[in-house]
Amino acid sequence: MSKRRQLHLNAFLRNVGQHEAAWRLPETRIASVTDIQHYRNLAKIAEKGRLDAIFFADHPVLKDRAQDRPWDSLDPFTLIAALSGVTERIGLVATASTTYNDPYGLARRFATLDHVSRGRAAWNAVTTANAAAAANFSLGHHPDPDARYERAAEFLDIVNRLWDSWDDDAIVGDKDGGTFVDPNGIHRLDHHGKHFDVAGPLEVPRSPQGRPVVFQAGSSEPGKDLAARFAEAIFTAQPVLDEAQAFYADVKSRVRAYGRDPARVHILPGLSTFIGGTEAEAKELQETFENLTLPTYGLAQLQRVTGIDYSSHDLDDVVRVPSRGEVASDMKSRHDLVHHLTSTETVTLRQLLRRLSAGRGHRIATGTPDQIAETIIHWFENGAADGFNLIPPALPTSLESFVEHVVPILQRRGVFRTEYEGTTLREHLGLDRPNVTRASRPFVAAAE
């Protein structure tokens, strides 16, 4: 009997929690924001829950309204490299920008991470939404979305080829004959493209996973196209079931159109959960967070997404955010979400800010462990998701609660592992390892 299709669950860890007011809860330790012990603890909780991976966002610029809340202030790559030493099995995903990195340096770092973590590294490729980043990287202005995605496609192609520049069996290690590597097992790229010139080969030998796993986030048309070409897992914000299903079907068909196997490209929406012993308790928990929100912060965020300044509006007036056709916005998919919400429901500005406070457009599930497991399985079995990026509102508490109460239900239902079966992230995700041997190479290129 073939095994039942399995859910994939990552913990997307944002300092002391995704919810903007998490830091103001009495139990939150402010020092955790930069404390490695906090992150080690989170990694261990996630590993105890047998999650596929821990996952960190990337923000190469100080967020505005820093005074209002903590942000992801540690470099995500450095953080997962440090966590590789204190975890054994769990995957390690860091977001990094194709707009503000160079492909050789990035390929080298992730290939090294794959070695030092023994096959647990993944890169979440993003093009960076925050235009303020440009001023930290000697760029006069943040490139527009199409330019960013064009660069991203060339970037990803180069990184894959750098990771492939070493055959699996290039290291010969012949001490007597005095041959350390077979130069025919190492391949130059000599790439000359619109954005980059990269000779290669990488100086890092082939890594345990063959290539680190590639995630992607960014759900606009060019974003979906990039994902379909290169990604092995896709992070997306999908609060509504039927839209999630449409996104899922759309991306899977694009994957097929690129000649790739849709079963090997996982679509993983974000999911924030408020868990209570009863539904009422769960709702009360969510309200505890919402009561601590600061309107200054919510208004700034709303403006960042929509381009509209609502700070002179009455918080108790009903609000309707116009669609993107009417205003310019660089955060297309998030704008669409806010527009959709305010068009299909009657909400005041205050209610909107409270609604956005938890998820920033991601799906929120509030309820008992059974209710939450039920909705997860419902999405999973109805063409909306291959799993989820869990985005705990407060850390460590919301992650602990999920691992303790929801994971066992998913395991009993037979949709989630009770033990890691493999040692690499590719194995957790059911992705094949790309193998290139000297014999399998379609061509022979000379090493330098």
Add this chain to the structure above:
Amino acid sequence: MSKRRQLHLNAFLRNVGQHEAAWRLPETRIASVTDIQHYRNLAKIAEKGRLDAIFFADHPVLKDRAQDRPWDSLDPFTLIAALSGVTERIGLVATASTTYNDPYGLARRFATLDHVSRGRAAWNAVTTANAAAAANFSLGHHPDPDARYERAAEFLDIVNRLWDSWDDDAIVGDKDGGTFVDPNGIHRLDHHGKHFDVAGPLEVPRSPQGRPVVFQAGSSEPGKDLAARFAEAIFTAQPVLDEAQAFYADVKSRVRAYGRDPARVHILPGLSTFIGGTEAEAKELQETFENLTLPTYGLAQLQRVTGIDYSSHDLDDVVRVPSRGEVASDMKSRHDLVHHLTSTETVTLRQLLRRLSAGRGHRIATGTPDQIAETIIHWFENGAADGFNLIPPALPTSLESFVEHVVPILQRRGVFRTEYEGTTLREHLGLDRPNVTRASRPFVAAAE
């Protein structure tokens, strides 16, 4: 009674050893080159020996003659980040290039490393000697030394200011009042220079050491000048005592000229040791390595340093490498070393290649533990060094041997710690922590 001046010792760890033939020794495990367990073991040996730091080189391009020997094939930054998780006290130094990085990304990574290692991070700033690197980073040609050093100075200035962009007490964490940070404790740079435009501030809060420690390597005139302005420790290749003394005096006086305290800038030459129970045993050990060298590799290296192709010369002919005046070379200080050696001694090409096989221009000490301790103390007490970067010929064996046999002698002689007194690398090195508080700031700048 004031404490005796203390030696500083770092372990400069090169894959399976600095010696080009280390990989061919029967006891060497080839897989160690990319095996994190190997590096964890080295870090633990160094920490057991109470060394100041472990230290890794940076080579962002595959070395030529890769077939002849292993190289530093893992990204050094990723490696020390991974090792931060499995060590407690020892400093973590990664080399990184100012020519092939951007200052914001680099400042962010090292500040994060300082957090996750709890104050043990250091950056060894180099300008990169290997011209082949340019082709991996979309640069038409490797900039000449003056251009590289000009960029390096601007780069270091920006990185320091990014690390200083947060006051030590900027995080207020006032949950009741709803103020996470004091915006007046965060400072933009708005740097607009010849090579870079960087707005800042960093998004990483002030790190445990205030700033990660800055090392520098590169001993030409502009290299020494850069070191005198910015470095807190200097890595240099000094095989000869009187030249080491001249270098030491020169750099310390340049430090003074920049208004900095020479006692707070450590000069640390490289040192490779062949240790034996008797002097004869030590020499025999060194010969074991030299007998395994491959002339193809030695000739390629000699050509890289001098620009001269000696492959048609008879290996048993006496060789005299002309001074730099006569040939162009980008590796000025190493060229000078080879020129000096072949001008002051009569050596055949084979002998020269054997001599270079261990140290690539670094000092080599071959003898009993007492002899080695003696020469270390002699340099230390006679104005040639504040300590050494130990470059073990083979790993782990040569490092084990040093820690087991030489360290105890240095401890008995009262020049080396028997226990770590502090927890940060700054404390190990006797360097003050730079403090910036909101009150001590000479100016008030607005956060974004």
